[in-house]
Amino acid sequence: MPHSSGASPRRSRRRASHETRAAYRHFPSQCRCASTWALRVVHAATPPRRRTIRGRAAAAPPRNVGPLPHIQGVPLSSSIPRWTLSLRAWQRDACETWWRTRPRDALIVACPGAGKTRFATRLAHALLESRLIDRVVVVVPKDHLKAQVARAMAQAGVQLDPGFENAVGRIAPDLHGAVVSYQQVAFAPGVYARLVGERTLVVLDEIHHAGDGATWGRALKRAFVHAAHRVAMSGTPFRSDGAAIPFVRYELGVSIADFTYSYSQALADGVCRPLAFPLLGGAAEWISADGTIIQSDFDSALETRQQESERLRTALTQDGWMGHVATRAHQALHEIRAQGHADAAGLVVAMNQQHAHYVADVIERYAGVKPVVVVSEDNDAAKKIHRFAGSRQPWIVAVHMISEGVDIPRLRVGIYATNVTTPMYFRQFCGRFVRTQAHLAHEQLAYVFVPDDPHLRPLAGAIHAEVEHHLRKHDHREFVPQASPNAPQRYEELSLFSGIAAVAVDRGVLHSGIGMDPLFPLDEPVVEAVPMEPVLKAGEKAALRKAVNSLVSLASARFHVDHRKIHATLNQRFGGSLPTASERELQRRHAELLRWLQRNRYDGIA
Template sequence: MTTLRTWQQEALRVISNGSKPDHLITATPGAGKTTFALALAARLLEEGSVRRVAVVVPTDSLREQWADAAGRLGLNLMPVSAPEDYEKPGYRGCVVTYAQLATGAGRELLRRTTRVPTLAVLDEIHHAGESRSWGDGLRYAVENAVMRVALTGTPWRRDNQSPIPFVMYDSDGQVLVDYAYEYGTAVADGVCRRIEFHAYDGEARWIDCGVVGQASLGAQLRDEDVSTVLDGVFHPEHAWMPVLLRQADDALTEIRQEIPDAGGLVVAERQWHAQQYAALLREISGTEPTVVVSDDPTAKEAIDRFRRSTSRWIIAVKMVSEGVDIPRLAVGVYASKTRTPLFFRQVVGRFVRTRPSEEFNARLYIPAVPALMEHALQIEQELRHQLDVETGGDGPDGERGSTHEQPLLPTRELVSATEAAFDRAILAGEEVSPTDLVAAQATARQLGIPTQYALNLLPLMRQQAPEAAPVHPPATEVVTPRHRQERMLRAEVETLARKYAFKAKLEPRQVNTELRRAGFPPRAKASISELRGMLNMLARWHGGQ
């Protein structure tokens, strides 16, 4: 077996010193949960405490990865793809998915293997709560195992609709963990990489029943409005995403000066988003991105090729989550509407894996939505607490508002989104304002340090000049230049005029004529107030008012 990390040895001792059959181990992504579980399996097999091992995983790709990892450590486990694989001669056990236990003969076949003493390893156990059939199938299949060890990357709260088998909860619905290895400890131990969260604000506009609506990402909004704003800024033809992708690509270029094979990941909301983002990045970077989607049978091979290559970008839709190990990822763009802490941490986990002799901060670009900001602050406060830095206050208490994806309201039609504007960065529990960032980058250039390390200089800068560099200087208001406002409004009027023309079965020139009759000048000569007037009138026409 490979040499174990300190946390893995401690977790093994916790399980060895206990007498109960069920254990829950949480370890931050990239910390080595697979190696820990396989070391436990090898020890129990050697002692004779168990004679077989059954590993249950959420995806087909993880089924193969677990079997490969076990084989490298001298433990032969069969990835199940046929009924005879559950007890195939020459193997000490098998790897099966939760879905395989939910229907058909899978649960019966795995249950039969537990006639002999069996260790059941339940990877990313929270997936057993995704449906009642998954949870029921798992419970029936491994309830006779002499020991069950559940693994997860982050704790979760009780789901009354889909309770998770073999997991204990406290009175607040939080899972009870036997051993936890959190992100902050992993960074302090050098097991995981530090990550900077760079949040960008922006504003979207829409029409709803003839009324123009608008809101910014950072505002406290109703959930349906948050969803609409995200739809607006994530739209590839609006201004927000192209600006953000260019910022991310510039950051990747900077990191690749020292780490030549550093790569970037965009987590996209929809497949058509991913294809359009690929076109934008092709234009921005001059290179061809890799696009992977869940219903592409070649997606796993594409991820493997990207892992081994030196290409710049991979864009994924519901593909790059648990178990996907691409240690060269250094820059990410979070363009998903999913706002649950579990999914957010899964994405963060793609960037924290380390390689020998590399020291740099990964960077994740996120929309400045309050829910995502809270998740980022909580992760970074875990790190700051571990490093014994003064926190200055408690972290967020639970989730605030709905965190699930919401579709665009049927009466709403998107019109535009502004360019992405840097709002703040989050590092080690500190919020870094635009003023802080500019000062840190200037200091880095003076010292001859790559600006990718600029935020690491902030603690030293504040110690040396606490009065000149307050902890939270007021952020300067981002003012959109007038010519950009006019250009954006002209585009909005053009978009809405075409939509109204289509709805009214008119030619676009006829709509323009009606606007001139209403007293408006040609769009190229219109002022900002006149363009807004056109937009409001078109919205009323479009809404039938």
């Protein structure tokens, strides 16, 4: 029977395909940006018996659950699952405090290890679920933290892209947002100013990295000026240079937090481990920067801050001192493992990359184990950290890669082997060891071995005094940290400094508990279990994109067609571009490529 229009179905399809290609040639940018419209034109010109593209079925809206009763009755979004994760008491209180006023700018101060990321996840989930925002952007200080934050938020169904690139400038429609670094924002604040609109939540993790006068601070103000909400989080809401932090309120030069959760509170709640600080003294001999030979122990006062730094650097670079510290620290780690924490681990922070390899060699020679070494120039640094976190390897040595934000709960022993003596850096390092683990049935005391330097001793004492004051409920002598320079001293230029020898002496232990004896097991408070590894949609999509690219290369070679034309065909048929394609669009691209290769016939743009 002849077709009612006088043309066969095959001719109708050819005409529609021809019209679409003509439109693509004359208006290429419009077709690329509105490729879904182009597909609908093709199917509109096709007889009814041809398969049509299905629209997205609206899922039933989930019931609002969780400890945020203030959002009951608000229309819910179908793009995010219901909240099922547990919250600590402080996280619930912080969420409810924020939700009562929903301020545009807020500062949440919580000690390292308390669970700031879970708090931010709950906030993002509630805002997405109540349809008060459409997008979430999280800013972190280091690139290797992006995947960690994305995995943590994926546990609640908040899917963020840790691989977002400034050059792309767009977020795929099946993701809720992205995790980026402060450095990314500083390089292209205009990109984020266009990306972040009035229905976006911006989470600024470890906000103390950005100062108002610094490049990052100015970039943040420009990039996130239109955001609906900006939530800044920090365990140390101050900068060593005293610069103001963007989006933070100040009174008389002091930052004002909207919610604070201190280390002493976390320890009393069983959220964080108590810390013990074995102090290592001793004596050193070195050639000073001016050529003078100096001998001094850590109890002796020196004339200048430079000489004090040289004494510390000498100790940290001599086998006589570092060997003793490595032996003592490994003994502590061995005892902890023998008490039942079989995968307990140790972390050493070094002065620089060369020093990190030296320290690793010392540990191997004195303790008989080969540590993992992680430095910033290592392209696989983030993967090394992730593998170490899930392994049973005993030691890892780093420079700045694990200074903050990295979540490795099995760390129980630390060696502070750097000449950085600022309070913020010291506290951030100590924060790596306070994360509790629910499966351990004894006291989770952690150890941080510290040189008995006059600038480091008060920093350990300040944490010790803070905890004692909370636990014993009476006054103690206040430990006031001495002033620290804006940046670690450097003497490589025109300096005669050279370490000669050093020996270490144990000077006792500062530990933060009542009658606690180091390495003596006590009852363990109940802590929430660690959730299962989440499904990270961005990771699955990255694997799909890689597979699509491989098939495009194969198709290009087989059909002698430039790979750019193959990508253009896929963009035209399935919408968008490869970097911003949704998971469904990537799967359809993959299936189309397989169809071409299996049939050995390419029917796209030649």
